[in-house]
Amino acid sequence: MTAGTAANDTRSRLLDTALKLFSEHGMEGTSMQMIADELGVTKAALYYHFKSKDEIAEAVAAPALQEMEQILDEACTKRSRGAQIDHALAGFVDLIVRQRMLVGLFNSDPGLQRLIHRTLLAPKDKDLKTKLRAVFAGEEPSLADAITVHVMSAGLAMAGGAPEFAAVDDDTLRQHLLDAGRRLLGRPRPKRLDKRLRDLPRPKG
Amino acid sequence: MTAGTAANDTRSRLLDTALKLFSEHGMEGTSMQMIADELGVTKAALYYHFKSKDEIAEAVAAPALQEMEQILDEACTKRSRGAQIDHALAGFVDLIVRQRMLVGLFNSDPGLQRLIHRTLLAPKDKDLKTKLRAVFAGEEPSLADAITVHVMSAGLAMAGGAPEFAAVDDDTLRQHLLDAGRRLLGRPRPKRLDKRLRDLPRPKG
DNA sequence: ATCCACACTAACCGATCGGTAAGTACGACG
DNA sequence: CGTCGTACTTACCGATCGGTTAGTGTGGAT
Numbered sequence: 082m083t084a085g086t087a088a089n090d091t092r093s094r095l096l097d098t099a100l101k102l103f104s105e106h107g108m109e110g111t112s113m114q115m116i117a118d119e120l121g122v123t124k125a126a127l128y129y130h131f132k133s134k135d136e137i138a139e140a141v142a143a144p145a146l147q148e149m150e151q152i153l154d155e156a157c158t159k160r161s162r163g164a165q166i167d168h169a170l171a172g173f174v175d176l177i178v179r180q181r182m183l184v185g186l187f188n189s190d191p192g193l194q195r196l197i198h199r200t201l202l203a204p205k206d207k208d209l210k211t212k213l214r215a216v217f218a219g220e221e222p223s224l225a226d227a228i229t230v231h232v233m234s235a236g237l238a239m240a241g242g243a244p245e246f247a248a249v250d251d252d253t254l255r256q257h258l259l260d261a262g263r264r265l266l267g268r269p270r271p272k273r274l275d276k277r278l279r280d281l282p283r284p285k286g
Numbered sequence: 287m288t289a290g291t292a293a294n295d296t297r298s299r300l301l302d303t304a305l306k307l308f309s310e311h312g313m314e315g316t317s318m319q320m321i322a323d324e325l326g327v328t329k330a331a332l333y334y335h336f337k338s339k340d341e342i343a344e345a346v347a348a349p350a351l352q353e354m355e356q357i358l359d360e361a362c363t364k365r366s367r368g369a370q371i372d373h374a375l376a377g378f379v380d381l382i383v384r385q386r387m388l389v390g391l392f393n394s395d396p397g398l399q400r401l402i403h404r405t406l407l408a409p410k411d412k413d414l415k416t417k418l419r420a421v422f423a424g425e426e427p428s429l430a431d432a433i434t435v436h437v438m439s440a441g442l443a444m445a446g447g448a449p450e451f452a453a454v455d456d457d458t459l460r461q462h463l464l465d466a467g468r469r470l471l472g473r474p475r476p477k478r479l480d481k482r483l484r485d486l487p488r489p490k491g
Numbered sequence: 492a493t494c495c496a497c498a499c500t501a502a503c504c505g506a507t508c509g510g511t512a513a514g515t516a517c518g519a520c521g
Numbered sequence: 522c523g524t525c526g527t528a529c530t531t532a533c534c535g536a537t538c539g540g541t542t543a544g545t546g547t548g549g550a551t
Contacts, residue, residue: 091498107396109314113539125541130498131487134539148429160512186445189394191312228445228462229469235448236441236470239393240433243440249429264434265441265470296528318509330511331529339509 092130095120099140104186104242108138133219136194142187142197145180148207151195152176153212162219166268168217174258178251179187185242188235219268232263297335300325303347309391309447310390313343313398340401347402349393350385357381360415367424371473374421379463382461383456385469390447393440422471438475 098119102111113134117124131137154173159165164238177184186193199207213234218226237258238248246254263270316340322329335344357377364370380399382389391398402407407413412420418439424432442463445451451459468475 107312107314109312109477110397112537114537122498124539125501126499129541132540136417139480175363188397191310194313224458225462225465227446228451228459229466231445231448232441232466235444236437238434239440239444243436246433246436253429254433256453258437259432261434261437261470264472265437266468267469306545317507319507329509330531332526333510335509451547 089123091120091126095127095130095137096141099137100182100186103141103190103193104182108155108186108190109197121277134184135200137195138196138201142183142193143182143201145176145187146197146201148176149173149209150212153198153209156216163268166217166266168270169213170266173213173253174237174241174262177238177258178255181242181247183242184238188238189242229265235263236265237262293420296325296327296331299475299489300332300335300342301346304342305387305391308343308346308395309387309399313395314390340405341399345399345407347388347398348382348406350388350392351406353381354378354414355417358414358421361421368473371422371471373465375471376472378418379442379446379467380462382443382463383460386452387449388447391444393443394447434470438467441470442467444460 082171093119095116099116102115103118105111106115113127116137117127120126127137131140153169156165156169157170164265184239187197188194196275214222217230217233222230240261241254243260260270262268300321303465304316304321307320307324310316311320317331318332321342322332325331332342336345346377358374360378361370361374364373390400393399403413407415417425417430419435422438427435445466446459465475467473
């Protein structure tokens, strides 16, 4: 017990550092040397903990991907479509806010995207994006709905991960992203009216 | 006359190729060798046309950036806030659809973003993002509005540049993105406009 | 005292990176 | 004919890339 504290600590610090650098410079723009320098160890030390750069990227991305999958699965258990969407949206926004850097990185780096798709998504019966679209817009969504869902997921993720909102506290950011998501998806806003009520067109009853 | 046709042709083919590769692999993930190979010339030939890789990236991004600036400036000349927003949104969506790859690349590559910010945006009195936010949400927007605008611009750009919608024809994509943008911004949807009717501003009414 | 697994380091690998220097095929011009 | 500019190519540079190998210091168990 209390076993590999040192190793565990270095390993998790390594992941934190990698995430930070990846999100600043992109995955291809971040070298193993940069990660090692930032950590204060040699490059070879990284290869003691991970077999390759790709494995580091996987380890960085995996937890959030798993969490997203879980949120989507939970949402599927809800009875009404409305409840499914509300749960998925709330969970998605919460994940984005808690993992701002990672989520921003995730749908912004072509290299990471390709890697993740190969190693973490492809093996599953259904890839995450498809699942997400299915939860928000049904199994066989119209083009309009598919586009709306894409705008929502990408928009919320990029805004959540944007450096200009880095100083905004989690609760506030979550509320605003939730509002934006609901507006896009045409979901009614629950009671909570914020100070600045805009004229919301409600196209559907 | 008809002078530098060959050179001009190579130069523009070079830019096309670079854009394609940048958007597939990211800027850091694309080497000069890759561009040269795809073009069927040697790497050194690239350096005949451009001084550096950065200069290529600038040349790739510059026209769309200029066009965006022009759209925003045009929008500012409109009388009502509503007309300003409508013009900017229509122009923005139109630009995204016409330049899908580039726009997708633009807000997805940390390396390109940093470069562009240094070389093309910083010198201007106001950077593009600030200008965009000002047009859509006023000079001193609330946090909620700033976030909404960010979600919109990033969401529309990423959806427009997304490979899964690559096969969608321009008009259709434009309509759906416009709808999503209007929903987000709380703009009323105009009654079924003729889809051919674009935003061409009447020259000095 | 010895051994051993752990968590590294120093030194190195071939490949590739962005970039450069020198040379060349070629058409236009005089 | 010769010469000049254009649009390249061949050959090369030092630096850095991801990754490997062999060795080292250290703490705990025996």
